[in-house]
Amino acid sequence: MKVFQWLARTALNVYSGLAAQYHLHDPLERALLPQGEFDVSLTINDAMFAVNGALGFDDNDRSGLWGDVILVNGRPWPVMKVKKRIYRFRVMNSCISRSLRPSLSTGDPVTIVATDGGLMPVSQSVASWRHSPAERYEILIDFRKYTPGQRSFRINRKNGLWTVNGGTWEQVVASEFRDVLANPNLNAVEIWEFAHNAGGWFHPMHFHLIDFKILSRSGRAPFSYEKGPKDVVYVGENESVKLLMQFGPHRGRYMIHCHNTVHEDHDMMVQFRVGPEDASDRITNNPITAARAEWDTSRA
Ligand SMILES: [Cu+2]
Structure with missing residues (x-):
């Protein structure tokens, strides 16, 4: 019964952050693919937040959870500066339920080099791919062709x-x-x-x-x-x-x-x-529902 109770909380545990990447290396992979700072984890999940920043949880009558904010490595709308070279990204979908379809905004293809268990026999160039929770794809993106600015x-x-x-x-x-x-x-x-x-x-x-x-x-x-x-x-x-x-x-x-x-x-x-x-960039005052403006009669 205890085991059952533990398992029945998997979604809540993963949603709360119990999901991570653990990387294994071998000589072949080290010889073939970018390493170190050019080997980047992207753990993607979706979340919903209350006004006070607390996580909201709604599994829609046990069918699935769809957050309205996408997080990458736990951060909303992150930005990463890159050098003009090829990067390797290890992309893991750690959403509870949401399927992803990643693509580059330029429309350029990415090269998929590894799947859940390791290197592919032949790499594949794709414009996008369908990515379910728990699947892992390793991709290469060549930033050499993009001009700064x-x-x-x-x-x-x-x-x-x-x-x-x-x-x-x-x-x-x-x-x-x-x-x-x-x-x-x-x-x-x-x-x-x-x-x-x-x-x-x-x-x-x-x-x-x-x-x-x-x-x-x-x-x-x-x-x-x-x-x-x-x-x-x-x-x-x-x-x-x-x-x-x-x-x-x-x-x-x-x-x-x-x-x-x-x-x-x-x-x-x-x-x-x-x-x-x-600090002033955060606007919580909704102009439609806010209190009406009043004339400042003291200056009249
Ligand atoms: Cu238009």
Whole structure:
């Protein structure tokens, strides 16, 4: 009976953090694959949090738990700086119930080199893969082809919502406005590419804070009439645009959204942050449910 009670708490134990990676090495694997700082664990799980930060648990009448925050190695929305080389990532899904489909935002493939029990006979290049709880996949990502300060964003329709790299404004709100698409330094110069690999709609993408210069449109020069400073760029059907931007003169968070305002409402708005996060970045005051503003009559 004691054993039964222990087993019946596995989900709660794993959800509370009792899941980890234990790596075994051998000479063949050491010879073939990146080691040390280039051999990185990614333990992914989903969680739901109460207002006070406590973990919430709801197994939906014993069918499964779906948290609305994805954690990597226990941290929400983590960022990792990489060098221009090949990295090895050991990806473990430690969600209670959620299936994952990892992919790179650039759409580039990754190389799967090992599965749960060790090296594959032949590595496999895939654009994404289906990944259930407890499965482990080891992947290689080649960062040599990416230019520092260059970011790629994809416009996608997902579950009836318009998204940028899969992100929505609902996710930003759920994160208490801390979730950002990118975090350039103050006055940094970067090139951002927005790709819309579908037909049916164009998207007038609008950026707050900055003006930008359109560098190219699907690899060709921009139109002659759009060579001035811009804050809206027409992203046509099956088109990608490259934009040269400098992030200043202010730090803080700023919106990017589609200016087809129906797309914007459902739910094509995200944000970027210039400079480091500070304490005021966390916004818990919901403008819709907050107390009404009052006139300050003392100054009248
Ligand atoms: Cu749009």
